[in-house]
Amino acid sequence: MSARTLDARSPAPELEVAEWRNARGPLSLAALRGKVVAVYAFQMLCPGCVSHGIPQAKKIASVFPREEVEVLGLHTVFEHHAVMGREALDAFIHEYRIDFPVGIDRPSDSGPVPATMARYQMRGTPTLLLFDRSGALRQQIFGMADDMQVGALVAQLVSEGANQAQAAPRCDDGACRI
Numbered sequence: 563m564s565a566r567t568l569d570a571r572s573p574a575p576e577l578e579v580a581e582w583r584n585a586r587g588p589l590s591l592a593a594l595r596g597k598v599v600a601v602y603a604f605q606m607l608c609p610g611c612v613s614h615g616i617p618q619a620k621k622i623a624s625v626f627p628r629e630e631v632e633v634l635g636l637h638t639v640f641e642h643h644a645v646m647g648r649e650a651l652d653a654f655i656h657e658y659r660i661d662f663p664v665g666i667d668r669p670s671d672s673g674p675v676p677a678t679m680a681r682y683q684m685r686g687t688p689t690l691l692l693f694d695r696s697g698a699l700r701q702q703i704f705g706m707a708d709d710m711q712v713g714a715l716v717a718q719l720v721s722e723g724a725n726q727a728q729a730a731p732r733c734d735d736g737a738c739r740i
Contacts, residue, residue, distance in 0.1 A: 573697035615688030
């Protein structure tokens, strides 16, 4: 596992998704502001993704309320392109009972590495991207991260938003109070 802790204060760039599975329409990081967002970049033929990344994503989705934490998959194929197309992905989503939205990373015009993977300088899969409620990328973890560690990171981001909401002043009748 390799982790980068980021102290970004501005919203991260959007994911470059060609199309979404398990979603009613297009999704964006901007539309999900107000929630913590966990994005798991994976490939169907990646052993670590299948044994660890996807199960961990499913755990996060089942433990944290969806009003607080949104889990997204990002199928980011950088090898074996011919065997990991849309039909194979649909079968994979069905067989592994993935019920959170999964985006297909937009293929690059300049090589085998897809657009979001290149934009975020991912080193491979699985990669976990954790965004805070303001849309800033706060953690980027490559490889298999411990469930407890990831749960603690997600909980920290959730509590940051709760603490900010509690500290926000209330204004009514022209007076603001803490």
